[in-house]
Amino acid sequence: MESTSIYAALAAVQSELKAPKGQMNTFGGYRYRSCEDILEAVKPILKAHDLLLTLSDEPKVLEGWHYIEATAKLESLDGGCISVKAYAREPEQKTKMDAAQVTGTSSSYARKYALNGLFCIDDTKDADTDEYHAAEGRNPAGVNKPQKQPAPKREAPAPKRNAPAPKSQPVQEQPFICACCGKPLQPVTYKGRTVEPAETAASTKKKFGRILCWTCAQKQPKEG
Template identity: 55%
Template sequence: MNTMRSIMENKAFYLKLATIQRELNAPKNQYNTFGKYHYRSCEDILEGVKPLLGDLFLSISDEIVQMGDRYYVKATATLTDGENSFQASAIAREELNKKGMDAAQLTGATSSYARKYCLNGLFAIDDAKDADTEAYKQQENKGTPQTKPTAARTPEQYLTDFTHWAHQCKDKVALQGAYNRLSQLLIQ
């Protein structure tokens, strides 16, 4: 009987996560005047998700990782009900230097970027239309509508995305989240 209860609690947890992923509205409330685009920040995502959490707890942690001679910030978002949990991680590299920023500001900006993308992974937020991605830069034409339709994504592109997400997974649950994210992209 304990096993059946455990399975049902696990299922209920993932149903809550799926509901949050479906209902989350995180608009792009920020504007970059230099690049002339709107974007969402980590704070925008948190503002949108907090009312949906109910009895779930969300935490975000950072870890500084050195690879070769470069430093990266690895952010991990964890959603839990106290017994079940789901995690997503993202990594961002610190610039060697950024004009007008001291070291603390640089690390903070890198942390915010990594946190935004781990929340994107946790809550299945599609970032293909975000202005700070390469895909957006290729699609955007100085704010004017495109005259020709965008080509459908190839299976190789989906596989590349999934492989990238899967490499960030630490366990089976995180891998399931990456798979779910891919599944959502395939049905759009």
């Protein structure tokens, strides 16, 4: 039977322990505590209460999945002992990690939650680390991110009643085409004034019986 003194000592440790969140999740933009953060904070308190903390791991296979079982054991000088276990599943594969690193990541994760259980550290509001969620194939919050909804389309305002009718656009005149070279007539300068295509078309039509550009009109044979 465990000594009652270890329960009193553990209660004292739980009340004194303040484990900082010394890590930063770059994906989610929040801070969290690691196994190392907890150990760094609890070691001086354990020494003050004459307590010994040990951590151990053991691989387990449950329903074909490989797990790391971590045990956090607290012992007192009078022989009292309290232990808490936690589990973390090893991913089938992890990008840019060899097998030893994959197991080490799962071990660190399982040990953290064994310590949480032993010292009553509440991590329910903490999302997990980038590394473990990448191994599990989910985001740090453990849920799918909500998809951004498209902005609703704005309908065009209805036309006001008794509004004046829009002005009709002027009809664009068709260009005058030269019957000889097939090019549209262009404005030309003759004796210091600009001769527009309509004037050239009218004069050539009257003189040659067809519309000609200024250049082709000059090439026509002269009468008599």
